Amino acid sequence: MTRQTRERMIEALLFASAVTAVVIVLLIMVFLFKEGAPFLLKFGIHTFCLGMEWNPIAMDGEPSYGIFPMIVGSVYIAAGSLVLAVPLGISCAVFLVEIAPLWAEALIRRGVELLVGIPSVVLGFFGLVLLVPLIRDSAGGFGFSILAGSVILAIMALPHIISISADAITAVPETYKQASLALGATRWHTIRNVILPAARSGIVAAVILGMGNSIGETMAVLMVTGNSPILPAPFYDVLDPVRTMTANIVIEMNYAAPGDHRQALFATGIVLFVMVAILNAISHRALKSKMEAGR
């Protein structure tokens, strides 16, 4: 075999791998839409997304397929997790990069890596036996709640937010920091007014990607949120149980009869998919526009 043909074969192989990845994504999308879209069109996107009641196996009368409470549940829990994880994660990243002595940095990085390795079901179990009773006893309610889900998701999101933010902060040129300090700024002033703004694009991306991950997370959330497909009342009550879209699919998939019920679950998947795709797009936009503004 000549060198050129070998080279060409390797290129072809690499190309095939790249195409495979794209094809798989496309196939999943096609399948998802093929299963869910007819139902969505028949039932109405509006009635589906904004419907308040989820009752797919009504004993008497028409079944209803409204997932609005679950959209709200997913968004609440994802947002709640970010409220907890973002300040903590960014603070930790700043400490790691700007302040920690070498040994502390190494220690924290190991810890954060370990956190990534904990399977979500284990975290969920931890939430179930520790967090849920804790919330029940100290704050009231069932314990199974938006709060519990947010805390567990925050723990899961934390290592990603820390590592992406830390990378963004590390990438801020040392010269900015020196310029600021040489003007008589304190270290904290420099971090807040120069380093964090310069790292903003990366941090925003970290946060939005974190949000996408949180919305898509299933197992841990399922175990601690109570899974009742109703809106929290009043709407800000974080001690109320909710059901997320992901949990809806998992819980009902194994007994959903082929037909409307099963298709409704696929339609839930479509809504979830579209939401995460939008978040990803926003994060890309944010990265790009901030990069252009900051240049």
Place this chain on the structure above:
Amino acid sequence: MGTKDIEIESRNLNLWYGDAQALKDISIPIQKNMVTALIGPSGCGKSTFIRCINRMNDLIKGCRITGKVLFEGRDVYENDMDVVILRKRIGMVFQKPNPFPMSIYDNIAYGPRIHGTQTKRELDKVVEDSLKAAALWDEVGGILDKPALDLSGGQQQRLCIARTLAVKPDVILFDEPCSALDPISTARIEDLISELKRDYTIIIVTHNMQQAARVSDHTAFFLLGEMIEFGETKQIFESPVVESTENYITGRFG
């Protein structure tokens, strides 16, 4: 040279990065409203030396210092020295232009804002005065809200000088300010330095001996962490006492 009006003086200054000694027993008097140039080959310690004056070496891990750096008679390494005030009074312009990724206006206003100037009117004035003093106002006066990083390299460096002037320092340290610039920008900055010495004490590190000869009143020659010779610039360039100074100046090494 006389001893009148010494603003900064290093006495027996030694500095180590870990085990490596970067400065050996440096003693230099620096006079008020004069330009003092530090010359010498790369790695001779001249940048390290000026970073001792505003304590920028504090940022480097494993950096150890003995001896004194007196600023207006007071050792900057005293325990209760306020580094923030020290750095406000001793400004620094770096080798590579390093404006913040902000607007031109915000770059200049950054320092005054730290040190308590808050009202829009005061800030506007500081920004205008500083840009005029740095000979940049004519070029950027109309585009203050544009990103500073859109300016050319030479403009960026003058912006950095303006930013330093905005906090009203007494001393300005220039760390090879022209090494990343073209000859025309370099000439403008040299003119500027000659202007600024009326109001400021200036120390400039440079690789460019013509530059030292053009802008400075006094010159110190550094070699391998030691200060070999110090004197009036004319004397150093025309009749150096030490042989290695002469060899360096005449271009036999470096």
